[in-house]
Amino acid sequence: MSARGSSVTIKDVARRAGVSVASVSRALNGHESVTPETRQRILGIARELRYMPHGAARSLITRRTQTIGAVLPDLYGEFFSELIRGMDLAARRGGLHLLVSSSHGSADETAHALRALQGRVDGLLVMSPHADAGLLADNLPALVPTMLMNTRVDGDYASLNVDNYAGAYAMVGHLVARGFRRIALVAGPAQNFDAEERRRGYEQALRDLLPDAVPFVVDGDFTEAAGDRAARAIRESAPDVDAIFAANDAMAVGCLFALNELGLRVPRDVALVGFDDIPMARYTTPPLTTVRVRIADLGERAMARLIARIEQPDHADAGAEVLACELVVRQSCASDGTG
Amino acid sequence: MSARGSSVTIKDVARRAGVSVASVSRALNGHESVTPETRQRILGIARELRYMPHGAARSLITRRTQTIGAVLPDLYGEFFSELIRGMDLAARRGGLHLLVSSSHGSADETAHALRALQGRVDGLLVMSPHADAGLLADNLPALVPTMLMNTRVDGDYASLNVDNYAGAYAMVGHLVARGFRRIALVAGPAQNFDAEERRRGYEQALRDLLPDAVPFVVDGDFTEAAGDRAARAIRESAPDVDAIFAANDAMAVGCLFALNELGLRVPRDVALVGFDDIPMARYTTPPLTTVRVRIADLGERAMARLIARIEQPDHADAGAEVLACELVVRQSCASDGTG
DNA sequence: CTGAAAGCGCTTACAG
DNA sequence: CTGAAAGCGCTTACAG
Known part of the structure; x- marks a missing residue:
């Protein structure tokens, strides 16, 4: 006192x-x-x-910090909010603290964060969709249990990936089944693993299901503003597009906004679908058809697996786990406006 | 090696x-x-x-952890996402790590988090709109520099508060000036300081500007789902309401969704406004009139002040700072549907 | 059941 | 400029 x-x-x-x-x-x-x-x-x-x-004194002797470090590409928007929420849930359950770190999409910052966290955490959760294998090999602390999320993996890391390819493929399949024939993709950022996989799913599905269709891809970066711009560009250059597939929900929200401003009705004039199923997706008008990722579950599951690895290093499952996605059909892509 | x-x-x-x-x-x-x-x-x-x-060893001797702890009421939604993003920005600039912790709206968990963080952090950022002074006095580590945010303060803590009262008052003033006469409030959670201040602003403005009007308050909890329910309840019980003031944007999004489902047009049939100006607010249809809080700035500013306090304990400004809000007029409350 | 002592990996006066 | 030594606050064999 x-x-x-x-x-x-x-x-x-x-x-x-x-x-x-x-x-x-x-x-x-x-x-x-x-x-x-x-x-x-x-x-x-x-x-x-x-x-x-005193935490530090205890850590020094027990070699445990009771802290998990999460290195994320960004902290903007509902996706990361949900992800962190899921991680927090599982961490709290395990009595662990959560250290968050954003790399702002830069490989250098990821490397820096990885090194700076060394000795401060008992485990690492790394989402680094833009990282290459070399960066991870060079900077991941060898002795710290690590889980990779949505990251291009080549080594035998423990990992958790969303099945972006299958999700995108299924979405295109759904659109085709509903009668849409001219489907544009608003892509995510270049070099981004999630974005690439979603694009790959879109392109393959088109090849398989609409062999005559030419893929139509517009650049984006996962932000609402990019979706806004993309929708306008699509209407400008290809008014015959009957369905827009935004590679994530945030961009779909931007598309929806732009289409409304252009005086177009979704889905009557053009269908619109997204990816992620962020909480907001069910509250747009019309509600958004999308691919559900269960983002909070993803964070929770990754954290739980990491904790298990820390507590039972012997049972260490270094497996690559892939989380299935689920199509969520709402009103934004009713076939030809009849739904 | x-x-x-x-x-x-x-x-x-x-x-x-x-x-x-x-x-x-x-x-x-x-x-x-x-x-x-x-x-x-x-x-x-x-x-x-x-x-x-080794971080712990260094911390033990230097008495610095290079880590700031943020105790937040929740991690759900764009508000906290933006807040954390702002904190991360300022922390990174200062070379500090960010430990996040959610109390899930519970006073017990807040107390627990506050105690558990002791010795792990150089400073504390506490947003605890549901906490009372006793809880803070009992659990805030005496020697750890602390900044309170949006928290009911009585002691002489350093604090940063949003001017919720003035923001809500101004919003009602705007609605009245636009000709709305029957303004309902969808309130935030009971006991929540932000929610109470916003409600107080609404009620006082009504007393001052529409002396004959009876305040009409519907319960909410800051989630989209609550907004959805509230809007339906309002239409059910008081179809003469001409403007709905949701105490935050997430609820406004829920209201907008419900109103659309009920076949009502915003703002033609009923005006709708929110509070916070989350990134999504400009992308709804119609775009949402709201009170801008500059959420990321709030987090950044709080972190910057905290860092200054840590680095210069002598200059310690223990002041209570209030952040002004700004009315952002978009299309969701054009007067009587003419805008 | 309890205590004296060593040691975790650093930093920093204190000498030289 | 450099090193030997003390010490930060804990935990844990090791004795008793």
Whole structure:
């Protein structure tokens, strides 16, 4: 309770309790070998003094920080919000703290974050859709359990990937089945693994299902503003497009906005679909048909697997897990406006 | 490069360089008192060995963790996404890590988080709109610099608050000026400081500007689903309402969805406004009139002030800062559908 | 059941 | 400019 300076340490508690610091440590950590009376006295004094063990000191000796580091490409928008929420849920369940770090889409910053987190975390969750294998090999701390998410993997890392290819393929299949014939894709950022896989699914589905159709891809970067621009560009250059497939929901929201401004009705004049199923997707007008990723589950699952790896290094499953996506059909792509 | 076991420490670098650990420490930390040649040799070997200082050990002696803890009420939605993004920006600029923690709206969890973060962080950013002063007094670590955000403050904490009252008041003023006379409020969660202040602004403005009007408040909880329900309830019980003021944008999005489903046009049949100006607000149809909070700036500013307090404890400005809001008029509340 | 002591990996006066 | 040594606050064999 002193006004300034050092906070109360285990020594203070020991002194007040008339025992050794070893006993205080044992009592606080729930070791059996302390008499109930001693334990009670120690706990009482610790509470009274508002004693909190010093995290760094404990980490130094236990080699555990009780912290997981998450290196994400960005922190903007509902996708990352949901992802972090899922990670937080699982971390909290495991009694762990969550350190977040954004690389702003830059490989250099990813490398920096990876190195800076070394020694501060018990495990690493890395989503780095723009990273190449070399970057990871060079900067992933060898001794820190790591889970890769939505990242191009070549080594035998433990990983969790969304089945972007299958999701995009299925979406195109759905559009074709509904009678759409001129389907444009608003792509995600270049070099981005998710974006590339979604594009690959779109292109392959087109080849398989509409052999005569020419793929029509407009650049985007996963932001609402990009969707806005893309929709206008599509209407300008190819008014015959009857369905727009935005590579993520944020861009679909931007497309929807632009189409409305252009006086076009979705889905009557043009169908619109997205990818991710962010919470907002069901609240647009019309509600958005999209590919559900279960973003929070993704974060939760990745965190849970990482924790398991940390706690049971022997059972270490270094497998590459792929999360299936699910088509969610809402009103934004009713066939020819009849739905 | 050994395959297993302990990572490389300062001792390994010292041995390889043929110097003492003190010199390695000095070289790595950029102290003047090392000859350029020695420094170069040490740095070279450190790089070669991929040496990274052990964070916990360094923290133990320097009493700095290079980490800021953010205790937030929730992690759901664009508001917190933007807030975290702003915090991350300022933290990164200061070379600090960001530890996030959600209290899920519970006072107990807030208390727990506050205590658990002790000794792990150099400073604390606490947004706890549901907390009372007692909880903070009981659980805020006395020696850790802290900034409160959007929190009911009584003590002399350093704080940053959004001017919710003035923002809500101004919004009602705008609606009244536009000719709306029956204005319903979809409120935020009970006990929530932001929600209460916004409601207070609404009620006072009504008393001042429309003395004959009876306040009409519908319960909400800041989620889209609550907005959806509230709008339906309003239409059901009071079809004469000509403007709906949702206490945040997420609820406004839910209202917009419900109104559309009910076959009502915004703003022709009923005006709709929100609060926060989340990124999505400009992409709804019609774009949402709202109160701009500059959420990312809020997080950035809070972090910057906190860092300043940590670095210059003497200049410690413990002031209560209030961030002004700004009315953003878009098309969702054109007067009587003429705009 | 309990305590004295070593040690985790650093940094920093203190000497030289 | 450089090194030996102390010490940060804990935990954990090792004795007793």
